[in-house]
Amino acid sequence: MRSIEEKRRSGTWIGQAITGVLLVILLSLHMIVHHFVVEGGLRTYEQVLAYIGNPLVVTIEILFLVVVTYHAMVGVRAILFDLPLNERQKGLITRALTVVGVVIVGWGVFLALWLFRMARLA
């Protein structure tokens, strides 16, 4: 039986609430910029480069990715923790989702920086 101190996890609910509110802004921005601004609704390669060449844009997109990945991973964890799990399983799930989250963010950051570099070279 874990001690009360070990069981304190109020941070994740509050974290979800905060990232959720941030996403209202960030996701709406992302959707509008990528799909409701250009003609045709989908950016061509050139249009992607034109957009991502801005350091501020890259920063916001990476911030968006981190926030959405956190929210997604914690959300999946919250759903799974509604099941009867023992401590070992809970630890395993938390670590697995952390790894998945890091992979997603890592991949996204790589892509963003690669495209940023391509945009700058063009």
Place this chain on the structure above:
Amino acid sequence: MNDNGLFGQKKTITLKVWRYKPGAIDPPRYDTFQVEANAVTTVLDALEEIKATRDGTLLYRHSCHHASCGTCGMRVNGREQLGCVARLLEQGSDVVVVEPLAAAPLVADLVVDMTPFAAHFTPAGMRLVRTSEFNAEAETPAGVERFTRYEDCIECNLCLSACPVANTNPAFIGPAGLAAAYRALITGERSPAEVFAYVDHEDGVWRCHSAMECSAVCPSNVNPGHKIMALRRELISYKVKRFFKGG
């Protein structure tokens, strides 16, 4: 049954009752009974008539017969209700299915094991006997603006049965236990440190996903969903104050 024609036209209702007795009625089945119901005939009335005259082995819990003791909780057409006030003609169908509560281990027929429920409830500091009864006509003593009734909960377990989390995670304290914790906090019966230590963890106040079904089915005005959220607010405010005080 003679009702002196006082309660409107009688109607025949098909009652489907879930039956299960380990070793005797196993595998489980639904037994069908035709019952005569008037405007005030309740599910419990029908069950008692069946037990008295047709099948003496039917098992169910009952006590006060007026929604005060919380003993006769069951699911009627899929929804948690107290059998003693669930009127047969108000169920929206000529076929009424009666099943035991969810989120608690089955014992037999309509009886479930209330031990897990009590296990989450008792440490919360819930008084098992109400110490005050609300009386609208009573004069308040000097300095008291109004009476506030804290102990509405009749421990019927309907909220736990309706909760989507309690049905998959027995470690969750549950709506009744958390509502009792909130009451223990605001009546001052337990210290904030004690109450928060009990509820501040991932199977406590933070496991709730605000489905609010507990409040929807509560027959006694407890509104556990609201109390869980209020408990969160108190907890956050307590932690923020403690953080700034350096404690």
Place this chain on the structure above:
Amino acid sequence: MAVPIQQKSPVARVVQAWFNPLKRSAGFLAFVLMRITGIGLVVYLLLHMVVIGNLLRGPAGWDSLIQTMKAPWVLALDVLLIAGILIHMLNGLRVTIIGLGFGTQSHKGIFWTLMAVALLLLIYSGWLVFTK
């Protein structure tokens, strides 16, 4: 014939407890929708991260890909995605407010109002998707 949840298999128990809004009230429907849209959006996130990897193929690879994404069936899926986003986002705001103890007495009204707003925004977005 229905079986009490305690007797169902683990998977059936989860489905019954988390995804069946019948006989339940508005708050429960909100819970079900959050769960379904949440899972859907996580799946979409993973797919999306894979698909945008095609940008590494340069203009030839990417531009031909986005042409295929203008097919009607893809646009329909896009509208479904927007629906998922709107439901999850607006209801998420409600969960946040209620989860802090505010507005719990009117949570049902708040839910239906937000879903009406979501529907209006969805209709508008859907129109944009299919006309732009």
